[in-house]
Amino acid sequence: MIHLDTYHMNIEEDDLVRPVRDAGDRLGYVHIGENHRGFLGSGHLDFTGFLAAHLATAAHA
Numbered sequence: 001m002i003h004l005d006t007y008h009m010n011i012e013e014d015d016l017v018r019p020v021r022d023a024g025d026r027l028g029y030v031h032i033g034e035n036h037r038g039f040l041g042s043g044h045l046d047f048t049g050f051l052a053a054h055l056a057t058a059a060h061a
Helices: 006-012 017-026 047-059
Strands: 002-005 027-031
Touching: 002 006, 002 017, 006 027, 017 027, 017 047, 027 047
Parallel strands: 002 027
Antiparallel strands: none
């Protein structure tokens, strides 16, 4: 199983959507945190795209 963490993905990845799609049905855990560890929506991460990709992946599992 793969564990994705948006805080660290912000540092390492070009976007938040592609890793979710690449993980596919191997995605087991998701840790959601803002780029500055503040309240969700107060930073610059694309949670709309991330969550849409996650829901689309989960629907195909």
